[in-house]
Amino acid sequence: MTTQFLERNRPADILRDHMAGYGYEVLETSVVDDASLFLTRAGDRIVSRLYTFGRGGRELALRPEFTSQAAHHYVHGNFSGVQRWQFSGQVFEESPQSASRACQQMSVGAELFGLNGPAADAEIMALALTGLQALNVNNWRLVVGHIGLMRQMLAQFALDERTERFLISNLRNLRQHGIDHVLQQFRAQWGEVSEETPFAPQLSGNIGDETALAGLLRATLHGTAMGGREHRDIARRLLRKRQRMSELGQVVEALHMLDRLCQLSQPASVAFTSLAGLTPTEARPVLHNWEESLALLGSYGLSLEQIVIQPDLARNWDYYSGMVFELHDSESRHLGGGGRYDDLLNFMGASNPVPAVGFACWLEALGTVQPGPRAVNSFTVLLDENNSVAAIRLAQLLRFNGLIAQLADVRQADTLVTDREGRIRWCDRVYSLDDPQGLLEALRNA
Amino acid sequence: MPERITLALPSKGVLADPTLDFLRDCGLAVHKPNPRQYTGSIRALPGIDVLFQRVKDVVAKVEAGTVELGIAGHDLVCELESDDLLVINERLGFGHCQLQLAVPTTWVDVQGMADLVDVALDFRQYRHRNLRVATNFSHLARQFLNANGLHHFSLVQAEGAIEAAPTLGYADCVIDLSQTGTTLRENHLRPLPDGTLLESQATLIGNRRCLQAMEPVQGKLLRTLLELMDAALQGRERYLLSANLAGTDPERLARQMMENPVTRGLEGPTLAPTWNEDGQQGYAVTLVISADQLLPAVQYLRSIGGRQASARPLRHVFLEDSPSWLRLQQLLGHCRQN
Known part of the structure; x- marks a missing residue:
């Protein structure tokens, strides 16, 4: 761990x-x-x-x-x-x-x-x-x-802001499934005003925007549950919906342009x-x-x-x-x-x-990457009941000198071992805790 | 007591009475000595204790393992989505309702979920706030809205009277249970055609850990309970059809009936010889048929020489084994492999 x-x-x-x-x-x-x-x-x-x-x-x-x-x-x-x-x-x-x-x-x-x-x-x-x-x-x-x-x-292409956002968020779909698929999505999302839509007559034909708006306002006035929207919001959105579908030609052109762009991975x-x-x-x-x-x-x-x-x-x-x-x-x-x-x-x-x-x-994505050698050397100091004071003193000495020291109760080949007399054994050589310069130099070069 | 099983039932609400009716039809009438008490018993199965709880608590108690079994709406089970909850039978045939998204009827511009996504963007752009959805099903609501591309919304939790939230002004639309749609209509709300989150009805649920650790005595009790429930459910869907057929060759008649799925019965027809007043031989046929195939079956029998026919509803149909018991074994067996 x-x-x-x-x-x-x-x-x-x-x-x-x-x-x-x-x-x-x-x-x-x-x-x-x-x-x-x-x-x-x-x-x-x-x-x-x-x-x-x-x-x-x-x-x-x-x-x-x-x-x-x-x-x-x-x-x-x-x-x-x-x-x-x-x-x-x-x-x-x-x-x-x-x-x-x-x-x-x-x-x-x-x-x-x-x-x-x-x-x-x-x-x-x-x-x-x-x-x-x-x-x-x-x-x-x-x-x-x-x-x-x-x-x-x-x-x-002078598109509605939301249409532009739709196209950008569907780039992956465009690349994977083509223009027709995205166009189908577009129609499904903001589809034409269907015959089933209430007040469809107000929205079709050559009726002017203002006339449509007035008609819709009248038509929606009798409801009581508005849920945070006003009649005007609803009427305006219906008109915007119609406007959006009238831009279908530009949307198709924009999709063709984006399609060419998608193929430009170079x-x-x-x-x-x-x-x-x-x-x-x-x-x-x-x-x-x-x-x-x-x-x-x-x-x-x-x-x-x-x-x-x-x-x-x-x-x-x-x-x-x-x-x-x-x-x-x-x-x-x-x-x-x-x-x-x-x-x-x-x-x-x-x-x-x-x-x-x-x-x-x-970093998880970098998990299998092997970083280069450690910038700071790390050493293990043997800790047992006979030498705990000397072991801790040695570990602190290493830390004060910019090295990493860990105390461990298991001895391995490269473990630093101290005794009560202040002697330190490391890699078949003996150093003194009172005069550690030789040891520190050897450790830094290790 | 490890040799007993506790079954939690809804104490009030739309599921309470239909649950007792259902159990009575199964031959498992619940005896409640005092209407103010929360416990009861089933005389046909003395090893089962009945505990009456609010339906939400039924699900919570089964999930926690305080009781082994419960009957509750499938909607609540889906909302909780717990690994410890096992759905033993998800179609008890009563308490039907739909969890639906409904918008104010004045929102004539909103014909489906795609429109609602656009309206949610309008709320952010022009009113600088999220679309507010009142619901008690926050988990299911979140899943459904996200799956429909609606990401910017706030869920408004409300106890009761969810449908009133848009009129009262603290929500824009609702996700709520509806049986007939009347309450929604009365509150000037309209469900969206693609706004159904799930179709729900009463389900029998159990606690996975409790059922895995059941003693053999409890297992036997549970199996009997499931047998009786399954038999009643199978019976509801079937008729016993008897008819007199003209003819002298029983094998030919049997073959003709077997050729048509609607007159095949559970395992083929039973034929018995008859003689009419004129001394002509015929056969009386007895079949168990699916309730929705009654008229097609009678018509087909006529076409192969059938004369009079009579049909009776069945109260219990016992199959080779209890489907719910088999399903439960499968669910628990699968769990053990994990």
Whole structure:
């Protein structure tokens, strides 16, 4: 058990030191927080997997990630300018499909607030990738998409905001089942006003919006149970529904564009040429910044050959607004991910725009990764009833000198053994507790 | 006392009287010496103690293992979803109802769950709050709403009068049990066509651990109880059909009846020779048939020479073994392998 504990936490220690080297301060967040904080921009899949519960009239949740808390801390802790924060700890999410039914996992990551542009995006991606390399994961694969670019490309179709959200959240369906399937889903979800719909006549034909609205208002006035909606809400939604279906032509065009985008999963070296052909002029600056951020990864000594562009990559959190990425190993295991989320801090109450980008990786996913040799040597000191004082003194001496010492009552070949006279035996040599320099040097070189 | 079994029954509510009627029909009439007492007995099975509880408590007590058996609505059993609860017979044939999602009738724009998903997004976007769903079935409600793509909602717990919540203004819609839909209609609510969470009726439940640890005496008691319940349930669904058939070849008549599933009976027909006033030979046939096949069976018998026919409802039909007992053995056996 102890071994597992140490092994599991070692990668976290290594990553913490690694990120400290880039100037990222450790941020501690609470395990339990207001559910609404996580629900602000959670994707649908996440919402259904949150662990929520009520206490004293508050709806609380176990944290499923760190980003929302970090963003909230930035806004309400009166921070400004550039802030670099790192975090590590358990995150909680129900995962019924997981073989182990694990509901919590160790997550490590970082957030960079207040810095925009390709350099900031590159810094976060590089921080994640060089972190993996520090854990001896050199066969990483970086899959990158861009929600912002996709939104810009969808803008040309002038779709209803909810239709746009529907299309983005159905990208996986589009890739797996094709355009007709998604279109069918769209019709099912916001289907045309059917003949069975009450007041269908008011909604059909060439009737003008205002006339329809007035008719609907009259038609719905006799009910008493409104359940928090007003007659106007209902009438407006019916009209919006009709409006949405009138956009069906644009939806089909948008789906064809997204379909072409979905098929563009290519290495970074060639993808941007193909992407340029699909990108409307007004979205070119976004594409250019994206390309530049990936090019900067070369300056960090990272191999661009290991980067794949997947323009339709959509992550599970609704707050992403720009570049998004996922980290995989050569066996396609998902190790983590992140991206840019410039709007989230405004949703949290920030009065000015605050650019933000971050990543997180899961240590369980890195479970089989072998970290490099230990940075600090660890030794065992024999503890028995004849020498407990000397053994404890020796262990403390090692600890004060930056080494790890454990007391054990079983002797092994490399165990340090003390006696009452203050002699220390280790690896067939004898040292003195009163003059430990020779021993410490030998241990450090071990 | 390890040689006895306790059966918990609903003390009040819609299931209370039908449960006693059902047990009486099974030949297991419950004797309650004093209407204010919470205990009773079954004279036909003296080893069984009866405990009257609120229906929610019936499920809770069986789940906790305080009592071995209970009768409660399937809805409550699904809501609790406990590994310790075994459903021994999920169709006792009474207490039918549906757990349904219903919206105010004024919501003419909401024709199905997809519309409700959109309305939930409207609530977040324009009113900055979640759609509020009043229900006592929070577990089932959450599962159902999530499965339908509705993720942003708040469940409002309320004891009783759930249907009034939208009118009173503390919920937007409800998920509640409905037998005929009258209460929903009276409260200006309308169930959504794809908003049925489950069809429920009374079920016989048991505690897994208690039943696994049963003494042989208790096992025998339980088997008798299940035999009688199964026999009554099988009887409800069947008629004993007798008819006179013209003909002289019993094998041919038997074959003709066996050819048609509705006149096959449980294990084929019983034929007995008859002679009418004119001295013509015929056969009287006796069959156990499914209640919903009565008319097709009579019509078919006519087509092969049937004349008069009479049918009687059956009170008990004992099959080769009790299906509920076999099912229980399977459930407990499966558990042991785990």
